[in-house]
Amino acid sequence: MMINNLRLQNFRNYQDVTIKFMPGINILMGDNGQGKTNIIEGIYYLLTGKSYRVQREQELLHWDQSEFHLFGDFLMAHHKVSLESHYKDKRKIVKVNQVPCQRLSDFVGTINVIFFSPDDLVMIKGGPSERRRFLDLHIAQMRPGHVSLLNSYNKVLQQKSALLKSFAAKSLKYSQLQLWNEQIIKYGQNIIRNRVELTKRLQSVADNIYGNLSSQKEKLKVTYMALGNKNIDEAISKFPQLLDDKLEQEIDRQMVLVGPHRDDVQILLNDKPARLYASQGQQRSIVLCLKLAELELIRQEKEEYPILLLDDVLSELDRFRRDYLMNFIESSRIQTLITMTSAEIHLESGTLYFVEKGHIRREQ
Ligand SMILES: Nc1ncnc2c1ncn2[C@@H]1O[C@H](COP(=O)(O)OP(=O)(O)O)[C@@H](O)[C@H]1O
Ligand SMILES: [Mg+2]
Structure with missing residues (x-):
């Protein structure tokens, strides 16, 4: 399973940003407070209908805004799924392939995600x-x-x-x-x-x-x-x-x-x-x-690996465990998003994104 595109509108410190992710390892690099975790949170919210940080959606709204929108295009081995989450007036509307979903449980679990943080x-x-x-x-x-x-x-x-x-x-x-x-x-x-x-x-x-x-x-x-x-x-x-x-x-x-x-x-x-x-x-x-x-x-x-979200975990692991984790990810070809503040690992492959004040730039 993988995420292809993510669009965040009025979500946390993002006004309107679209990110294209790649198969394999995607590194989100930037100083503290720039918006790395917010991206991870957006994907997690889209896939599970919940934030792991806050109970209330209100806190996910960009300052003074009244609604946020999240869009994601996902790929599975045999098909594509687009998900949309729209929060407005204390209500959320979820769409799967543009069709509104009655209950949250109708879509949770379609695309799986594992989140890991310290x-x-x-x-x-x-x-x-x-x-x-x-x-x-x-x-x-x-x-x-x-x-x-x-x-x-x-x-x-x-x-x-x-x-x-x-x-x-x-x-x-x-x-x-x-x-x-x-x-x-x-x-x-x-x-x-x-x-x-x-x-x-x-x-x-x-x-x-x-x-x-x-x-x-x-x-x-x-x-x-x-x-x-x-x-x-x-x-x-x-x-x-x-x-x-x-x-x-x-x-x-x-x-x-x-x-x-x-x-x-x-x-x-x-x-x-x-x-x-x-x-x-x-x-x-x-x-x-x-x-x-x-x-x-x-x-x-x-019969497919879920998407893996690693928020600031690499710096917490010693060399041996970090190598074990990275080998596991690379050999299993798990699409992984990793946040870090500086180049903490040497990678043979992977795509690098710089995150700064709610803007994202992909390394060419
Ligand atoms: N609801 C919000 N609206 C606008 N900005 C927000 C909101 N919530 C958090 N932020 C900003 O997002 C930044 C933190 O983003 P985060 O993704 O946690 O940073 P990091 O890059 O360290 O992971 C802070 O600058 C914070 O002020
Ligand atoms: Mg963070």
């Missing part, structure tokens, strides 16, 4: 929600139904939380809570199954990649913990009982304590929790490994 270290250092987010973002690209599943589940969570709060005022019955628990199980077990499936597939390819990254010295193990349990069938069969057991505690704390919204992914390096024991360098290797594993899984399923 902030991804939170997958290791941060709390469980970061690791769940990592899984959910990947699943959402591959199985559009996952987004509506999460939305339905979150609505049920909100309803149940509201009920638990009103319970404190002793105005409601247990039976009403039971009804919400049934919904929690219904949606929750499917969320768990999707996440477990992805985690197992990640583990199957990450094992080999991490072996290479550590010169076969270290072993990475990634396991989804469903309701605190490594065994998924057991976790799901005990789900109703667990909800019953915690009911009093939930009423007491006015919080939903049981369900996949509290699950975690256990990441072990040589059998020890990576969050606590792995060095900064090892943690970076794990993130790199998981990103490469994601690329590989998408290729296995779609």
